[in-house]
Every structure is written in C-alpha cells, then in structure tokens.
Amino acid sequence: MSADITLDMAVARQALTITGLTGSQSEKTRFLQMGFTPGTAVQIVRRAPMSDPVEIKVRGTHMMLRLVECQNIKVAFAE
Amino acid sequence: MPKYQGGLRRVNEPEKNIIQVAIIGNPNVGKSALFNSITGASQIIGNWCGKTTEICTMAVHYKDREVHFTDLPGIYGFGSHSSEEVLVNDFLREAQPTVVVVVLDAMNLERGLYLLLETLERYTQVMVVLNKRDLAQEQDIVIFHDRLEAELQVPVAPEGLKGRFNPVELFDTVIGVADQLAPVRTYTLRYGEKIERLLTAGKGLLQDSPLGSARWQLLKQMESEDDSLQTEIISSRYNVAEDIATRITSRRLTGVTFSDRLDRWVLHPLLGGPLMLMVFAVMFFLTFSVSRPASEWLAESFDSLSAALGVFLTDIRLPVLFVNLIVDGIMKGVGAALGFLPQMTLFFLFYTLLQDSGYMVRVVFLADRIMSAMGMNGKTFLPLVLGCSCNVNGILASRILTSRYDRTVAILVSSYAPCPARLGVMVFLVSAFFLSTTATLVMLSMLGISLALMIIVAYVVSLFIPRTGESSFMMELPPYQKTTLRNLFLATGRMTLNFVLRIRNVIIAASIVMWCLSAFPVGPFEQTYIARIGRFLEPVGSLMGLNWQLIVALLFGIAAKESVLSSLGIIYHASQDSGNLAEILIHNISPLTAFTFLLIYMIYTPCVTTLVTMYQETKDWRIVFYGAVGSFLSAAVLGVITYHLGLILF
Numbered sequence A: 001m002s003a004d005i006t007l008d009m010a011v012a013r014q015a016l017t018i019t020g021l022t023g024s025q026s027e028k029t030r031f032l033q034m035g036f037t038p039g040t041a042v043q044i045v046r047r048a049p050m051s052d053p054v055e056i057k058v059r060g061t062h063m064m065l066r067l068v069e070c071q072n073i074k075v076a077f078a079e
Numbered sequence B: 001m002p003k004y005q006g007g008l009r010r011v012n013e014p015e016k017n018i019i020q021v022a023i024i025g026n027p028n029v030g031k032s033a034l035f036n037s038i039t040g041a042s043q044i045i046g047n048w049c050g051k052t053t054e055i056c057t058m059a060v061h062y063k064d065r066e067v068h069f070t071d072l073p074g075i076y077g078f079g080s081h082s083s084e085e086v087l088v089n090d091f092l093r094e095a096q097p098t099v100v101v102v103v104l105d106a107m108n109l110e111r112g113l114y115l116l117l118e119t120l121e122r123y124t125q126v127m128v129v130l131n132k133r134d135l136a137q138e139q140d141i142v143i144f145h146d147r148l149e150a151e152l153q154v155p156v157a158p159e160g161l162k163g164r165f166n167p168v169e170l171f172d173t174v175i176g177v178a179d180q181l182a183p184v185r186t187y188t189l190r191y192g193e194k195i196e197r198l199l200t201a202g203k204g205l206l207q208d209s210p211l212g213s214a215r216w217q218l219l220k221q222m223e224s225e226d227d228s229l230q231t232e233i234i235s236s237r238y239n240v241a242e243d244i245a246t247r248i249t250s251r252r253l254t255g256v257t258f259s260d261r262l263d264r265w266v267l268h269p270l271l272g273g274p275l276m277l278m279v280f281a282v283m284f285f286l287t288f289s290v291s292r293p294a295s296e297w298l299a300e301s302f303d304s305l306s307a308a309l310g311v312f313l314t315d316i317r318l319p320v321l322f323v324n325l326i327v328d329g330i331m332k333g334v335g336a337a338l339g340f341l342p343q344m345t346l347f348f349l350f351y352t353l354l355q356d357s358g359y360m361v362r363v364v365f366l367a368d369r370i371m372s373a374m375g376m377n378g379k380t381f382l383p384l385v386l387g388c389s390c391n392v393n394g395i396l397a398s399r400i401l402t403s404r405y406d407r408t409v410a411i412l413v414s415s416y417a418p419c420p421a422r423l424g425v426m427v428f429l430v431s432a433f434f435l436s437t438t439a440t441l442v443m444l445s446m447l448g449i450s451l452a453l454m455i456i457v458a459y460v461v462s463l464f465i466p467r468t469g470e471s472s473f474m475m476e477l478p479p480y481q482k483t484t485l486r487n488l489f490l491a492t493g494r495m496t497l498n499f500v501l502r503i504r505n506v507i508i509a510a511s512i513v514m515w516c517l518s519a520f521p522v523g524p525f526e527q528t529y530i531a532r533i534g535r536f537l538e539p540v541g542s543l544m545g546l547n548w549q550l551i552v553a554l555l556f557g558i559a560a561k562e563s564v565l566s567s568l569g570i571i572y573h574a575s576q577d578s579g580n581l582a583e584i585l586i587h588n589i590s591p592l593t594a595f596t597f598l599l600i601y602m603i604y605t606p607c608v609t610t611l612v613t614m615y616q617e618t619k620d621w622r623i624v625f626y627g628a629v630g631s632f633l634s635a636a637v638l639g640v641i642t643y644h645l646g647l648i649l650f
Helices: A025-033 B031-039 B083-095 B109-122 B133-138 B145-152 B167-178 B193-202 B214-225 B227-248 B258-266 B272-315 B320-338 B341-357 B359-373 B378-387 B391-400 B404-414 B420-433 B436-464 B485-519 B529-542 B548-559 B563-571 B578-588 B591-603 B608-618 B621-649
Strands: A016-021 A041-047 A054-058 A061-065 A073-077 B018-025 B056-062 B065-071 B099-105 B126-131 B156-158
Touching: A016 A025, A025 B227, A061 B359, B018 B031, B018 B083, B018 B109, B018 B167, B031 B056, B031 B065, B031 B126, B031 B167, B056 B167, B065 B167, B099 B109, B099 B167, B109 B126, B109 B145, B109 B214, B109 B227, B126 B145, B126 B167, B145 B156, B145 B227, B156 B167, B193 B214, B193 B227, B214 B227, B258 B272, B258 B359, B272 B320, B272 B341, B272 B359, B320 B485, B320 B563, B341 B359, B341 B485, B359 B378, B378 B391, B378 B404, B391 B404, B391 B485, B391 B608, B404 B436, B404 B608, B404 B621, B420 B436, B420 B563, B420 B578, B420 B591, B436 B591, B436 B621, B485 B529, B485 B548, B485 B563, B485 B608, B529 B548, B548 B563, B548 B591, B563 B578, B591 B621, B608 B621
Parallel strands: B018 B065, B018 B099, B099 B126, B126 B156
Antiparallel strands: A016 A041, A016 A073, A041 A054, A054 A061, B056 B065
C-alpha cells in the first residue's frame, strides 16, 4: 500500500479510504469531528475552476475543501 | 455578564415556571427554521452554513410555563475549534439550559448522530427533533424515528411531513424532558478497553455538574491530552453513529441525485464562472428595471408630501428656518434614501432566493480561487455582491467570515463596492462629460480602480492581522433546496425592516447637520459654513484640480453619497432639470477635472451610515479610522497623481 498519498493528489471519482490526519491540533480535531476518521471512505467529486478548492464526498454528504486542507488528509486506495 | 442579547433572562435560582431550552445541531440542519416555527419569529432561514452567528432567545408561553428557546450556531462537536463552538460552549456554560434539543438532518444523519451521542454523554435532559424528513421521502428514504427513540432512549419529535411543524407535540416533549417524566436513560456508549479502563480509573476525580457529566468531562480531558486517544474516542462515536444511521433508515442514498445533475452544470470548471456572472447580471438587471417605476413613484409622492407639509407648517406660522429644516433638510435626505428602498427590497428578495436554494454556497466554491489570489476568502464574494446593493448590507454580510483577518478585509472591501447611490451620480456625470465609447471606458476604469484598491486593502490588513485561520475554509455543500414563499417573504421583509431601522437615525442626523452647515449664517450660499470649509480646503483641492464647489459636493457626499448631485445643483443654482446641471457643469469644469472628481468620489470616505455600521459590527475604532481616513488619503493621493498625469498627457 502506498503510504504517502494525500487527498489533494487524488483523481476525481477515485475510491479512497482515509488513513490519517496531519496538521495542527485544532485542525485535526475539526476534521475528526466532521467524520474524517481513519477508515472512512472518501472521494473527490470535482475541482473548482483552476482546480482549487475541491468538492469531496464523505459520509454521504458533499463538502468543499481547499487544496491546502486536503494536504492534511492521508488516504489510500480503497480495495 | 449580559453578553447574550435577545431577552434571555439569567436565572440564578431556577424559577420553576421557566424552562431554558438550547437548540443545537450541525450547521444547516434547519435549526432556525424550527426556531421560527415554534416561536413565530422571523429570524433569517437560509441554506447557508454558519449564518446564525448571533444568539437569539425567544420566550413561548405554554400551559402556565414559560419556555425560553435559544437558537445556537451550528456546530459539529463540543470544543473550541471554531468561533461557533466557542460561542455555543460559552452559552452552555453560562446559561446552563435545562433541556438540550438536538436537531438532526434526515439527509445527513451520521454527523448529526455524532453530535447527539456526545450531547447524550454530556447532558441527561436531551431530546431530538428530526428535520427534513420530506426531503428524505422524496428520495424514497424512510427514517424510523421510533427505532432511534428506542435505541438511545431519547424522545424524538419528528418534523411533520409537507406541513409546518406541530409545536404542541414539541412543547409537551420539552416539558416532559424538563420535568424528567420520561424513564431514566440507561444507554451508554461503550469505548474500547483502554479508554474504559481510564474512565474507571478516573471515576471520582470529577463530579457530574450542570456543565456536563463526569464521564464526558473525563473523555474531553483525554481528547485534549492524547492524540491517539482522541482519534479513538471520536472514531468510536462515529462508528456507533454510522451503525445507528444504517439501522434507522430504510435505504442509503445512492445514485445520482437532482443536485448532482444540476451541479454538473453549475459547478462546471469552464461554464460555472460565466453562468455565475449571468445569474448576477440578471439579478441586478431585474432589480433595477422592475423597481424603477416604484422608486420614481415613491420619490414623487414623497416630494409632494414634503411640499404639502411645507405649506402646512408655514400656514401654522412656524418659523421659516424651522420649516426649511424640516422640508429642505430632513424630508429631502429621507426622501432621497427612500427612493432606494424598492430596489433594495427587490434585491433582498432575489438574494434570499439564491441563498435559500443553496446557490450562494456554490458561488463561494467557484470564486474562492480568484478571491484568494487577491488575498480574500471565497466567502468574501457574498459581502461584495450584497455591498453592491448598499455598502451597509455588505458589512453586515461580512459576519459569515469567521477569522478576524477575513472579516476585517470583507468589511473594509465592502465599502468599495459600487452602490446604486454612487452609480447614479457616476452615470449622470460620465454621460454629461464623455461620449458613449469614452463613457464606457471611464466607467470600467473606475470599477477597475476600485477592484485594485480592494486588493491593496487586503494586503494592508495582512500587515496588521496575521492571515491565520486560512484552514477554516472547509464547509458543507448542501443539496439544493426549495424555499417556501413564506420563508422568502419573511426573510425579505425582515432584511428590509432591519435595513430601514438601521439607517434611519443616521440619515436624519446627517441631513440635519448638513442642512445646518449649508443654512447658516443666513445669506448667500458662498458665506455659509459649508462653503467656507470648502474655500478653506481649496488650496489642497487645487492639487487635484478641484474648486471649492466640488469640494463642498464631496463633503455632502460623506453624509449620503446620492446628495452630491443635489448639492452641486444648489451650489451652481441649477434648476430642478438635470439637463441644466449637466450644461452648467460642462461650462465650469474640464473633462480632466470631472474624471479626477469621479475617481475621488468613487473611492473616498464612505458615507456616515457605512462608517457607523463598520463600528457597530467591529466595535473597533481603528477599522473605522482606516475606513474613513485611509480611503480619504488614498483618494487624495490617487487624485493628485491622476490630475497631474492628465495635465501632462492631454
């Protein structure tokens, strides 16, 4: 399994699983509280014009994140 | 201590008849909608995450009891990781509500259940309201709320389908929970072995208190002290939430929804931007074209009203000076402002429609990249759009920005948005001085210069306030939603009323001050105080090619932007006919001076109402000072440069 992929590198519609979070303490907490827990399925739905921010789908809802935020979400390809 | 406005009474000894109820939930689950239907208030309802940034409490009388409902901002958990969470936590700590109502969104259950699970850990007197069931039903999803009730042993009041909420059932449940009529809850969320062991070890160290149960306090302590424990605690809660969500819904949402299909076009990488510009262009066009007859009618009736009032006041032998103050000062100022009211109302209507549908969140998504290149958050786009209806609205809308940097920038930048008052004056002067192609270029260059200034403002602010909190961009992109006519009109009415109440005092005060300055000492206009100030400033003005008449007009513009034209008319003794004023101006001013004047007019000190709103929203004189003096200085400097550059070039 490739270890160092973060969400910003992913291609749209690629099925991914969250493996961990990086970043400041409060940022990590916010991600966790919104359901970005390890093992959760996530995928990129689309990118905005000029590819930032991105729309992602997680826990059945759509969210928008900036690329810098996506860099703090470690992911792996879902089986 | 009275930090929370809106009628919240602090009760130290819990009075038996008052029940404090806190309404919490994720952003955008319909807390405000619920709040409105039970309290009859008309707090704005919108498909906008994080809009309720002011805590609002309303009292409802029911069966000899007084129930105080407090609508709180949307949160995802109890912590201090966003300004909303801090606000909610402060409130819970100080007000210590008897009952906590958790609002769940049927279409977004997992996050809601997570918050519910943590609330159940923290408080004992909890109930649930299940919202947006009809949206779920449209997708053929049935939510078995009785299963939720049984599983977590918490009362669940489902929102009625298709109709409005039935408050009686809710009130009965609230009172039942408050009086602890319901059976004692025995549900406890079980964590992994390690955490349970730590919880057992910590027993007795902390007490159950109105602030939260001992178990919850211990968990919070573990979360803050140990990263891996935090991940485990939150993951465990989410696993349970996921599990419950699966069991209480008939099926999971799969496949492509209507929102997905619409977003393919609305958020298209190439077409999304142009589409957005079109939407706003149509909105502004409709606003101004539809409202024009109403504005004209209103202005005319107000004119005749004030003329009649003048005759009446003279008839009852009031002093001439007093009659003039009423008619030429107050009535004129108020009338000019009233003329903008129809378009304001219409603009609010369209804006509310776009906001409630969920389009405005998508606008943020589309605009963020460009906005952040200019040093602004994508959300700043919304205050800017609203600022084009009136800068006051832009400043108020800046509340949606949570970090201090973003909000300060949004407030300052909003005051550069071209408002209808400014545009009216500009169109008049530009068309008087320039021919069609040149006129368009002049208008565009004005808008370009304001845009450049906005970027500079953002940069200057970043020198004083660090751009932290940049990571706080993340937000939900909710599905599109139909809005009800009732909500639409309630919100529009409320915004309009709010606007009128907010500006009326300042408008009247500014009109009185300007009238006094231009009426005394009695005699020819050249001798009045305002003319003397203008003459005194003329040496400075001449650096920019401005004579004292133009300076006086600009001074009037600080009271209200639209009054520049009428004051120019008075100064140059033009008759009512505006064609006349244009001719007089062309004879007296060179096109270069006119251009410089327009430039300064566009960017100098915003009107008093805007400055007052800036202060009310920030409570920070430095920001108002920058807004007033900073823009004045930048206008002066740019004015001098433009004028001299023009002298050299032409």
